[in-house]
Amino acid sequence: MKSILFDVDGVFLSEERCFDTSALTIEALLKSEHFLGLDKSFKLNTLSDETINNIRSKVFNNDIILNRLKSMGLNSNWDMLFVVFCIHFIQLIKQFTVQEIKDIIEDNQFSAKSIQGIQSLINKDFKIDYELPMNFINHSQGGKNNIYAELEQYAKKELNVNDARLFKLKGPLWFVARDLYQELYLGSELFEQVEEKPSILDGINGFIYHETVLRPIEEIKSLLNSLKERGYHLAIATGRPRTETLVPFESLGLKAFFSDNHIVTASDVMEAENEYPDFIPLGKPNPFCYIATLYGNNKENYKQFITQQDQIVNKEDVIIVGDSLADLFCAKQIGATFIGTLTGLKGQEARKELEHHEADFIVDHIGLIKNILLKG
Numbered sequence: 001m002k003s004i005l006f007d008v009d010g011v012f013l014s015e016e017r018c019f020d021t022s023a024l025t026i027e028a029l030l031k032s033e034h035f036l037g038l039d040k041s042f043k044l045n046t047l048s049d050e051t052i053n054n055i056r057s058k059v060f061n062n063d064i065i066l067n068r069l070k071s072m073g074l075n076s077n078w079d080m081l082f083v084v085f086c087i088h089f090i091q092l093i094k095q096f097t098v099q100e101i102k103d104i105i106e107d108n109q110f111s112a113k114s115i116q117g118i119q120s121l122i123n124k125d126f127k128i129d130y131e132l133p134m135n136f137i138n139h140s141q142g143g144k145n146n147i148y149a150e151l152e153q154y155a156k157k158e159l160n161v162n163d164a165r166l167f168k169l170k171g172p173l174w175f176v177a178r179d180l181y182q183e184l185y186l187g188s189e190l191f192e193q194v195e196e197k198p199s200i201l202d203g204i205n206g207f208i209y210h211e212t213v214l215r216p217i218e219e220i221k222s223l224l225n226s227l228k229e230r231g232y233h234l235a236i237a238t239g240r241p242r243t244e245t246l247v248p249f250e251s252l253g254l255k256a257f258f259s260d261n262h263i264v265t266a267s268d269v270m271e272a273e274n275e276y277p278d279f280i281p282l283g284k285p286n287p288f289c290y291i292a293t294l295y296g297n298n299k300e301n302y303k304q305f306i307t308q309q310d311q312i313v314n315k316e317d318v319i320i321v322g323d324s325l326a327d328l329f330c331a332k333q334i335g336a337t338f339i340g341t342l343t344g345l346k347g348q349e350a351r352k353e354l355e356h357h358e359a360d361f362i363v364d365h366i367g368l369i370k371n372i373l374l375k376g
Contacts, residue, residue, distance in 0.1 A: 005293055014343075019066060024044065026084055030088060035116060061130065073142055076283050083136075088133070091158070112180075184204060191206070208244060224254070282306065294313070323341045324350075328359055331360075339361040342363070343364075
């Protein structure tokens with residue numbers, strides 16, 4: 001049986017609200033009274049769409065930063081926002097004394113409260129330089145592992161320290177940023193239910209119920225139905241966590257086309273990384289999620305999915321549909337056919353880089369994969 005493995009963002013659903021949430025997370029970490037408090041008048045509950053757009057434009061330099069990080073292989077919103085925030089955070093604490101810096105970055109129990117506790121040390125004249133992350137990105141080799149290694153080296157150099165573990169992937173500061181993103185996206189109530197953690201903010205309404213579908217929903221349903229009738233096995237591999245995937249898919253009536261065992265999300269990737277920390281990172285462009293969704297998301301097989309990844313499928317039997325280079329690199333590594341959609345962050349501009357990296361097919365939107373997979 002032939003299999004089609006779909007990404008979600010930039011294929012079925014718009015990433016816009018995820019990117020908005022990433023920008024708001026960075027801005028809240030910097031300005032909210034719950035965190036660094038650089039502008040205590042900043043209130044998340046009172047933001048209009050226009051204000052959100054202005055924040056995103058400022059934080060991500062009119063999306064140039066997002067585009068660059070995606071092109072460099074950083075596919076997760078959690079990672080992208082973390083790297084950008086860390087550059088600002090490092091710049092902020094550079095002004096502190098040697099001992100103050102040491103106390104902050106060597107705090108193994110670092111939490112949101114730790115960030116809030118830093119407020120009293122901040123120079124009132126400190127100004128956020130939103131251009132700063134571009135300087136870091138411009139000197140990066142790219143690739144998720146490289147970017148995180150470079151971030152640690154950057155922190156060591158800028159702060160004149162030997163230990164920069166605070167800035168590690170999945171370190172305590174990473175989880176503070178990740179949890180704030182989750183609460184802003186899910187809303188405070190759903191965050192507490194799903195994450196089983198107390199909310200940090202007060203009654204935030206999340207973006208999760210305001211997703212934008214990239215094609216008319218009936219067109220998508222008809223396509224998936226036709227693919228199943230033709231005998232294709234359908235599966236999902238996404239950088240979204242499980243709740244952010246299932247809630248919109250269920251509300252849109254798309255979940256019925258996919259079995260639970262063939263939906264692999266960022267939540268499953270985190271579980272695999274916790275189980276096999278020596279192999280971190282396992283998010284895209286590592287093809288772990290695509291392999292797991294192809295063969296079935298069974299934890300007893302995770303080690304095999306992690307260690308056996310190169311040219312493991314017949315090209316004509318497995319098709320990956322995604323919008324980013326990270327998805328394309330996954331397809332190339334496992335030996336699958338790749339169909340790129342031009343409905344991601346870069347839109348039509350993604351064509352050039354997808355062609356450069358030899359995507360097998362490129363389509364304007366998911367509806368057009370029928371011309372490739374259902375012809376004849």
